[in-house]
Amino acid sequence: TGISNERNITISYNFxxxxxYVSIYYSNDGNVTWNLAGNDTSVDGSFNFSLVQDGIYGFIxxxxGNGSLEEKPLPGDDAEAYPYILDTIPPYVLAEVDSPIYNDYITSLTPIYINASDLHSYNIYYRIWNGSxxxxxxxxTNISFNIHEECIHYIEYYAKDFANNSSxxxxxxxxxxxxAPETTLTLSGTTGNNGWYVSNVGVDLYATDYGCNGGCGVAFIYYKINNTWIEYNGSLLIGEGRYNISxxxxxxxxNEEQIKNTSIKVDTSxxxxxxxxxxxxxxxxxxxxFEWTAFDSFNNLSYSYSLVNYSTWSNWSKSTSVYFNLTSEGNYTFMLKAKDEAGNVAIISYNFSIDMxxxxxxxxxIPRYNEWIGINSLINLTCYGNVNATYYRIWYNGSWHPEPGTGIGKGHNFSLYTGTxxxxxxxxxxxxxxYIEFYxxxxxxxxxxxxxxxxxxxATSPSTFISIQKSFTKEINISFNVSSYDNVGVDYIKIYYSYSESRNFTNSVNWSHLNDFYSPYNITFSFGEVGYYAFISIGVDYVNNTENFPSQPDDIIKFxxxxxNGDGRINVLDLIKIIINWMHTPSNENWNHKIDLNGDEIINAEDLIILILSWTG
Structure with a gap:
């Protein structure tokens, strides 16, 4: 009995x-059918027999002798020798891998499976080469494992069952x-000063995989410029601006590379x-x-000037004006250069003559903003020389003032200038x-x-408005959104605020000046007491037209x-205060505005929700 891959067997018997003679019968269908294997006339206690096919065998x-008839085994008779298992088929065995895999490349996270199958029990044998x-x-049983060392590995494997059949x-x-691969960023463009480029910049990304045997290859390169990640598909061209490139x-x-970062500054103008x-x-x-100004996308300008035939170029500086005390008449040319941080230079010239x-x-x-002045801007006429008098006239809305022929000076068309x-x-x-004419x-x-x-x-005052988030918790810094309109443009805004325990802000409110703010209006405010805060904005344009003080606040918020209860925690004790004051309004004798968290002047479920959302326990 037992399991074997040997077809030729010897059957031993006792008598x-x-x-x-002794007849040997076998069954390979579970003792249902008994077949004659042969007659042993030698009656020596053993019988040699060759099995035809694999299976589970029993023998009788x-x-x-002595003239008796042979009694053949009947279906269902128990075998005297059982079982003998003939198995001549080797196990089926296969090595497989799960992801990640790319061709013959895997990582140490890739599971490797060696699975076998057989009618009977088996063992799996394997070994790994990595230099030895x-x-x-x-x-x-079936197995799975990972390989942690990098580079080439050979795996040999087979399976052998308990009948000694080997795959x-x-x-x-x-x-x-x-x-992971390594990415190189290459920038191409004309470099200026202080790390700036003064031309459009080409950005090229190259990636190389340095893994074993040349690596499995680069699949993707990703980049983002200031915000969204994008798959790289070719050279980029970047214009003016400041950029953070990842x-x-x-x-x-x-395998992902660690994110790399670089900054690029481009100023082409x-x-x-x-x-x-x-x-x-x-x-x-x-x-x-001479007085001047200059504008640049990124500011930080410096200047150099020269008066031809009088002075050489000055050192670069931040100065925006210069006096020349000349000593003689003649023709002069003033040269002015402006240089930005990147090294871009603009140059202008102005010709003038001195005739005593x-x-x-x-x-x-005063003031003047480009071609604009205010209705109350000061107008000053200055004359150089042996002056007797200065004259002027003004054209507006289709008419000259004074009316032609009714004044003094040339053609009796002018007024006498007596001062600003x-x-x-x-x-x-x-x-x-x-139009103003003068001489x-x-x-x-x-x-x-x-x-x-x-x-x-x-002559029109600007119109400004501020809007603010409607309610605040303990955060004391807030930002204002400011909208404004004016012909000339708003130069700055004055912000005023007032505090009250109720939402009623009347004309008699005392307003406090927070500060004057210039665009981009990054304004912060620190709250004091719990309560209502009203805000207004007063705009001043570039020619000093000032917005009127409004009769109503621009916005009111509740802090x-x-x-x-001021114990430093938000818990059931604070909840009790809301319950005690439930549905109270300012008409209640014991009204407490501090419990009205959302500022709608009624203590209800909305205040309860705010409390619960702030709960600390």
Whole structure:
């Protein structure tokens, strides 16, 4: 009995008496059918027999002699020798892997399975080569394992069942790659100063996989510029701006590179220079003053200037004005350069002449913003030379003032200038387009050519409004959203606030000036007592038109503290206060505005919800 892959077997039997022969019967269908294997006439206690097919066999020996008839086994008779299991088929065995896998590449996280199947019990044998062979490992069941060391590994394996049938020896090869790729960022462009580029910048990303045997290969490169991750598909071109670029690569096994970061600053445009104060093209004043400003996308500008044939280029500085005290008449050229942080340079020039015999009148508006002035901007006429008088007239809304022929000076069309004035001094003045003509004469009756200036007048005050989140907890810093409108543009806003224990803010409220704020209006406010806070904004435009003080607040907010009993915790004791004051309004004698957390002047479920959401226990 037992299990074997041997077809040729010897059956041993015992007998008594002197039989003529012994018949050997076998069954391989569970004792249902008994087949004659043969007759042993030697009656020597053993019988050789060759099994035809695999199966589970039972045997019966029948002795025949002394003239008796042979009694064949009947279906269902028990075998005398059982079981003999003939198994000549080797186990089926297969090595498989789960993900991650790419061709022959795996990682140390990839499970490797060696599975076998057979009609009977078996063992699985395997060994691994990684520079040298390991000892054979034996497992009586299907197995799974991981390989942790990098690079090439050979695995040999087979299975052998308990009948000593062995499968062929198989082998597989795997490359273990736990190494992430490495990405290189290359920038191409014209470099300027202080880490800036002064041209559009090409951005190229290259990734290399350094894993075993050249690695499994790069699958994806990802990048983001300031916000969203994007798959890289080719060169990028970046224009003006400041950028934070992040990038990384992933190989075909999912090994991810650590995110890399770099910053890029690109400024391709030179500054724009604007002259604010400069002499007329012909002047009789030896003291020359220039004032300027410049604009650039990224500011941080510096300037250098020169007066040709008088001074060399100055050192770069932040100064935006210069005086020259000249000593002689002549023709001059003022040169001005503006340089931004990236090294982009703009240059302008202005030509003027000094003639000491010339009468020159200039006009100045305070304040002035580009071509705009306010109805109350100061207008000042200044004359250089042996001046007798200065004259002016104003065109507005289709008419000259004074009316032609009714004034003094040339053609009796002008008024005598007696000192600084504003357009608001005249009852006919309003918003719109103006032309001002002016000139001077000297005491020898020499007259200057008439000068003219075109301006726009804004007499409308700006309109501003602030809106704020409606309720606040213990956070004491808040941000304002400010909207504004004006022809010229809002220069700054004045923010005022007031505190009350109720929502009623009347005209008699005492307003406190928080501060003056310039765009982008990053305003913070620190709360004091629990209660209501009202806010208003007063806008001032670039020509000093100031918004009227409003009769009602722009916005009212409630600052609350859910710690109603002040013990530093928000728990059932605070809940009791809400329950005691349930449905109270300001008309109740014991009204407590601090318990009205959301500021709607009734203590109800909404206040309860705020308390629960702030619960600390």
């Amino acid at each position: 008594t008496g002197l039989p003529d 020996a029948v002795a025949v 062979w390991s000892a054979w490992k034996i497992h009586p 062929p020896l198989y082998n597989v090869t795997f490359y273990v790659d736990n190494s 990038y990384y690569s992933v190989d075909n096994l999912g 030179p500054p724009q220079i604007y002259m604010i104060e400069y002499p007329p093209s012909i002047t009789n004043n030896l003291t020359i003053f 015999e010339t009468i020159i009148t200039t006009i100045k508006f 004035f504003t357009l608001g001094d005249f009852p006919w003045a309003g918003e719109g387009q103006y 001077s004469d000297d005491k020898n009756a020499n007259e200057e050519e008439v000068n003219n200036e075109s301006i726009l007048v804004d 609350y503290n859910p710690d109603l």
